[in-house]
Amino acid sequence: DAGVTQSPTHLIKTRGQQVTLRCSPKSGHDTVSWYQQALGQGPQFIFQYYEEEERQRGNFPDRFSGHQFPNYSSELNVNALLLGDSALYLCASSFRPDYQETQYFGPGTRLLVL
Amino acid sequence: GESVGLHLPTLSVQEGDNSIINCAYSNSASDYFIWYKQESGKGPQFIIDIRSNMDKRQGQRVTVLLNKTVKHLSLQIAATQPGDSAVYFCAERTNSGGYQKVTFGIGTKLQVIP
Numbered sequence: 001d002a003g004v005t006q007s008p009t010h011l012i013k014t015r016g017q018q019v020t021l022r023c024s025p026k027s028g029h030d031t032v033s034w035y036q037q038a039l040g041q042g043p044q045f046i047f048q049y050y051e052e053e054e055r056q057r058g059n060f061p062d063r064f065s066g067h068q069f070p071n072y073s074s075e076l077n078v079n080a081l082l083l084g085d086s087a088l089y090l091c092a093s094s095f096r097p098d099y100q101e102t103q104y105f106g107p108g109t110r111l112l113v114l
Numbered sequence: 115g116e117s118v119g120l121h122l123p124t125l126s127v128q129e130g131d132n133s134i135i136n137c138a139y140s141n142s143a144s145d146y147f148i149w150y151k152q153e154s155g156k157g158p159q160f161i162i163d164i165r166s167n168m169d170k171r172q173g174q175r176v177t178v179l180l181n182k183t184v185k186h187l188s189l190q191i192a193a194t195q196p197g198d199s200a201v202y203f204c205a206e207r208t209n210s211g212g213y214q215k216v217t218f219g220i221g222t223k224l225q226v227i228p
Binding site for chain 2: 033040041042043044045048050055056090092094097102103104105106107108
């Protein structure tokens with residue numbers, strides 16, 4: 001049973017570019033949440049997807065957008081990259097956004113913006 | 115903000131001793147708490163959880179204590195091993211409009227001295 005998978009593992013971009021990160025949830029999970037983790041800090045919630053819709057959003061600008069597909073996988077898109085977007089981007093999956101179960105994290109995508 | 119930048123609180127423990135990692139949470143409406151372990155270059159890994167109607171829960175070598183009066187969580191690791199070296203995060207979950215939202219606390223770096 002595969003856990004949460006993310007791709008790519010590492011990515012280097014320059015300021016102003018756009019990036020797309022991908023996540024496949026753990027088998028049986030239908031809810032995907034994305035987090036940004038800057039170096040030395042805890043993960044910060046970006047948004048959550050369920051039934052192909054964004055259900056909740058943290059304090060992130062509209063440059064951060066996402067999508068969920070019918071197979072529950074998800075993408076995170078960041079436009080007009082800034083140096084401060086350099087971070088580890090984590091995807092977490094769970095069963096139903098209102099279900100009493102914890103979420104499981106993928107290994108993350110390390111993004112470096114130059 | 116909750117960040118301490120690159121200077122995470124650090125706990126150094128001799129191998130074989132017990133470790134206690136503390137965490138203060140902010141929202142009295144949080145109903146569920148989780149401890150995660152994050153090793154370098156990896157995503158957070160679930161360790162143990164506790165619901166707000168409990169004050170103690172034990173797992174294998176780990177115990178979580180919850181004091182709702184002072185909004186404090188602790189993680190106790192018995193007979194600490196070198197493999198326990200990692201950053202530990204507590205997280206609180208609240209119900210927001212029918213959807214669960216997870217907020218991470220400041221991490222603590224555990225260094226196990228062989």
